[in-house]
Amino acid sequence: MPTNKAYVRANNTATIVCPACGARKNISTLQLKGKRHTVKVRCRCNVVFDIQIDFRHSYRKPISLPGTYTILRDGQGGGVIHIRNISTGGIGLTVSGIHQLKKGQVLGIEFLLNDKNQTTIRKKTVIVSVNKNQIGCRFSASEETGKALGFFLQS
Structure with a gap:
């Protein structure tokens, strides 16, 4: 069952x-x-x-979108990511290749939504979990969901 x-x-x-x-x-x-x-x-x-x-506070929408990340605090560098799910409070992604990401680091994330406008999303996130190449992030408190992302999550 x-x-x-x-x-x-x-x-x-x-x-x-x-x-x-x-x-x-x-x-x-x-x-x-x-x-x-x-x-x-x-x-x-x-x-x-x-x-x-x-225990999630908001609905997590499964998606499959490519993107990039840049380490903004507690490290340097960046790379290619694949976004697996997204909510109003955070994002789940996988990192391509070997990485040195760890809990607490601040990342800048950028990707295109697959909406009709191909909206570019740029968010500052904090890593909350690392399991091999699977990374869980929450959006920084200062980040708003934004109109485009809000509509995307409802569709």
Whole structure:
């Protein structure tokens, strides 16, 4: 059975839905924060299934776009990236080749949206996770989403 997702609301609760019978249950996610986010659940209909608890604050849109990065703080250089997903708060990307990127570095990211205007996006980001060539970044607090990116995320 595939893993289902449950999205955490601002009040730290999530609704779990049984894939077999459709039964719903609201749970508190406070005890799950900072721990493994996939848990096994047994429904009252006796079906056991996996549920992934998603703590993201905003929808992450899967995409596949080329771009470039430049290290702005705590290092130097840059390179080619491939953007895998984007949200109003951050971006997930892969880096081509060997890199020295690490958590906390500030990057300048540039890429073209595949919208009708081929809008150029330039953002300052902070690296929050590094797993081999997969990099997770959040947009700097001073960065606004921008009208073009906002429309792109809604389409």
